[in-house]
Amino acid sequence: MDPAEVELLTETLRKTMTTVASGPALDTALLELGWRELLAEYPEVAVPTVFRLLGETGAHASVLTDVVGAVPLPYAGGRWVEWGQGATAPGAGLDEELPLRLLPAGRPVPVAAGRRAVGWWLLGTGRAMLTLARGHALDRVQFGRPLASFQAVRHRLAETLVALEGAEAVLAVAEDGLGSLLAKAAAGQAALTAARHCQQVLGGIGFTAEHPLHRHVRRAVVLDGLLGSARELTREAGALLRAEGAAPRLVQL
Amino acid sequence: MSAFTTAAEFRTAVQAWLDEHDLAPGPDRSLDAQVAQLARVRRALFDADWMRYGWPERVGGLGGPAVLRAVLGEEVATRGLAEPGIYSMVEVLTPTLISYASPDLAAEMVPLLLSGREQWCQGFSEPGSGSDLASLTTRAVPQGDHWVVNGQKVWTSLAQYAARCVLLTRTAPGHDGITAFFVDMDTPGITVRPLRTMHGVDEFAEVFFDDVIVPADRMLGRPGDGWRLAMDLLPHERSTCFWHRVAHLYTRLDRLLDQTEAPDDAALGAAYLALHTVRCRSHATQRRLADGAALGPETSVDKVLLATAEQQLFETVRDLLPGVVELTGSPWRSEYLYARAATIYGGTAEIQRNIIARRLLDLGRD
Ligand SMILES: Cc1cc2nc3c(=O)[nH]c(=O)nc-3n(C[C@H](O)[C@H](O)[C@H](O)COP(=O)(O)OP(=O)(O)OC[C@H]3O[C@@H](n4cnc5c(N)ncnc54)[C@H](O)[C@@H]3O)c2cc1C
Numbered sequence: 001m002d003p004a005e006v007e008l009l010t011e012t013l014r015k016t017m018t019t020v021a022s023g024p025a026l027d028t029a030l031l032e033l034g035w036r037e038l039l040a041e042y043p044e045v046a047v048p049t050v051f052r053l054l055g056e057t058g059a060h061a062s063v064l065t066d067v068v069g070a071v072p073l074p075y076a077g078g079r080w081v082e083w084g085q086g087a088t089a090p091g092a093g094l095d096e097e098l099p100l101r102l103l104p105a106g107r108p109v110p111v112a113a114g115r116r117a118v119g120w121w122l123l124g125t126g127r128a129m130l131t132l133a134r135g136h137a138l139d140r141v142q143f144g145r146p147l148a149s150f151q152a153v154r155h156r157l158a159e160t161l162v163a164l165e166g167a168e169a170v171l172a173v174a175e176d177g178l179g180s181l182l183a184k185a186a187a188g189q190a191a192l193t194a195a196r197h198c199q200q201v202l203g204g205i206g207f208t209a210e211h212p213l214h215r216h217v218r219r220a221v222v223l224d225g226l227l228g229s230a231r232e233l234t235r236e237a238g239a240l241l242r243a244e245g246a247a248p249r250l251v252q253l
Numbered sequence: 254m255s256a257f258t259t260a261a262e263f264r265t266a267v268q269a270w271l272d273e274h275d276l277a278p279g280p281d282r283s284l285d286a287q288v289a290q291l292a293r294v295r296r297a298l299f300d301a302d303w304m305r306y307g308w309p310e311r312v313g314g315l316g317g318p319a320v321l322r323a324v325l326g327e328e329v330a331t332r333g334l335a336e337p338g339i340y341s342m343v344e345v346l347t348p349t350l351i352s353y354a355s356p357d358l359a360a361e362m363v364p365l366l367l368s369g370r371e372q373w374c375q376g377f378s379e380p381g382s383g384s385d386l387a388s389l390t391t392r393a394v395p396q397g398d399h400w401v402v403n404g405q406k407v408w409t410s411l412a413q414y415a416a417r418c419v420l421l422t423r424t425a426p427g428h429d430g431i432t433a434f435f436v437d438m439d440t441p442g443i444t445v446r447p448l449r450t451m452h453g454v455d456e457f458a459e460v461f462f463d464d465v466i467v468p469a470d471r472m473l474g475r476p477g478d479g480w481r482l483a484m485d486l487l488p489h490e491r492s493t494c495f496w497h498r499v500a501h502l503y504t505r506l507d508r509l510l511d512q513t514e515a516p517d518d519a520a521l522g523a524a525y526l527a528l529h530t531v532r533c534r535s536h537a538t539q540r541r542l543a544d545g546a547a548l549g550p551e552t553s554v555d556k557v558l559l560a561t562a563e564q565q566l567f568e569t570v571r572d573l574l575p576g577v578v579e580l581t582g583s584p585w586r587s588e589y590l591y592a593r594a595a596t597i598y599g600g601t602a603e604i605q606r607n608i609i610a611r612r613l614l615d616l617g618r619d
Binding site: 137138146233236238 | 260261264320323324327496503506507510511516517518519520521522523525526528529530531532533534536537539551554557558603605606607609610611613614616617618619
C-alpha cells in the first residue's frame, strides 16, 4: 500500500471509530470495511493503523481476537482473561467499557503479534491523553497566563512526547518475540507516563467523570497488564539477557 | 562512487578487514594515550579507505551514503578501538567545513582530520554563555583583509591537542551578529589552559584569544552565518554520532552482564529497554537522513532518550557491581562519572525539553 492509500484508510477508520458505537456495532462496521482481509494481506499496515486509532479515538472492538485468536489471554500476575465476543453488558474491570472477563485458567498461546497490537493501542491511548493535556495547557489561564507558559507544565508534556516517540520507534521495528516483548513494554511504560503527566496537567477537570481523560487512563492501565505488563516484560527481558550473557542488537542499519 | 551498495555489505567488509588488522588499544588509559590511539585508528582506517566512505570526493572521500560512517563507527565502538566521544567529533566538524568553508579550504583541511593527522576543536561555549549560546561575546573586528579576535572560550573539548578550531565570534548584535571562523590554534595570541574534569580524563580546556589575527578567507560562511552553522551542526551530532555512542553503551551492558554477581533482572531489563529504545529511534533518524530528510528539532527526542539511557545504564552498573565504582580502581569509575555529563553537553536536558515544548508540541513561548 502506498502512503496515500494508507492515509485514506486511516481517515475512513477514524471516522468509523468516532461515529459507530464501540463493541459489536464497531466489530461489524470494521468487518464491512474489510478488516480481516486487510489483516491477512497487509498485517504491517493493518495492525499499527487499526490499533493506534482505537487508542487515539478511545473506541474499542474485539479485533485483538482476530490477531491472537478467541482464546484465553495471559494477563499480568499469572492471571487469564477472555475477550467477550458480542458482550454488551459492562465489564467489572477498571475499564468497564472493555469486555474483559477474568478466567480461572488458560493455556499458553503465541503472544508476539498480540503484544505488537496491544502496544500500538497503548501508543494511541497515550497520544490521545497528550492531545487532551496539550489543548488544556493552551486554553486554561492561571496567574494571567496560559498553563502552557509554565516550564514545569511544558517539561511534563515534553517528557510525555519523548516517551511516546521512543515507544513508537520500538514498535515500528518489532518483528520477533523479543522485539515484540520490548515494544509492548516500551508502549506500556510510555502510556503510563503519559497518564501520569497528563492527569497532572489537567488538574481538577481531568479528575471528573465528564472529562474524557479518565477513560484513556483506565484503558492504559488495563491494557498495560494484557499479555504482560511493562514491569513483567522488562524483568523477562533482563532474565533473557542474563541467560544469553549478552545484549542482543535487534535492529541493524 | 562507493563500491558498496548496502550497509550490510560494507559492514561485512569492514569486519573482515578489522579481523585481519589489529588496532586494539594498549593498556594506557590516559587522555594522551587515548588521543594517540584515536589518531592511529583514524590513520589506519583512512589509509585503507574505510574512513573515506560516506564523505564526498571533493574533500578526499570516496562518496556513498552517510550510513556507511555510522556502520564504521559502530564497528570501532563495538571493538573498543577508540573512545567514541572523541572518535565521533569528525561527524560534527567535517559537515560544518563541507557546508561553510570555501571549497579549497575544505578540500585542503578535511583530509587532515579524517586521516588522524590533526585533531580539531569546537569553540562555542564561553564563561558567560552556555545554554544561552547566542549571548556569546568573543569579538571579531575586521582590520584590512583579516579579523582580530578577542575573548575567551571554555569547556572546549580537545583544545589542548587541536590544530584548528571552529570558533564562534560576535561581529554584530543579536543572533545575526554571530560569525564563525576556522582558526589555526598555533596563531599568536591563543592560550590554552587545560581544565581538570570530574572523571579524571581532562578532555576540555579554557581558550583565551588575545588580539588573534585570522585571515578573512578563514571565515566559515558569511558574516552573521554563525548561528545557522551552530544549529546545522546539531542534527549531524544526533545522527551518526549517536549511533556510535549507542553501540558503545551496548558493549558496557555486555560487560556488566559478564561481571555482575548480583544480577537483578528488572534493572538489567530496564537498562536494556532504554538502550533498545534509543537504538530504534536512532535507526529511524538514520533512515530519514538517508531518504533525504532535513533533520531538525525532532532530534532533541533522540538526545533526551540517549542521555537518559546512558545515565540509567551507569546507575545500574553501580547498583549491580556494588562497591566497584566507589572502592576499586576499575575503569568503571571514570565512565560512571562521565555519564553525568550526558545531560549537560550538547545542549542540557532542560534545553532539550524547552525545544521539544516549543518546536514539537507548539506550546508557544514560556
Ligand atoms: C564534558 C563536556 C564537554 C564539552 N565540550 C564542549 C566543546 O567541545 N565545545 C563547547 O563549545 N562546549 C562544550 N561543552 C559545554 C556545554 O555545551 C555547556 O556546558 C552546556 O551548553 C551548558 O552550559 P553551561 O555549562 O554554561 O550551563 P548553564 O547554561 O549555566 O546551565 C546550568 C543549568 O541551568 C539550566 N538552564 C539554563 N538555561 C535554562 C532554561 N532556559 N530553562 C531551564 N533550565 C535552564 C541548565 O539546563 C543547567 O541545568 C562541554 C561540556 C561538557 C560537560
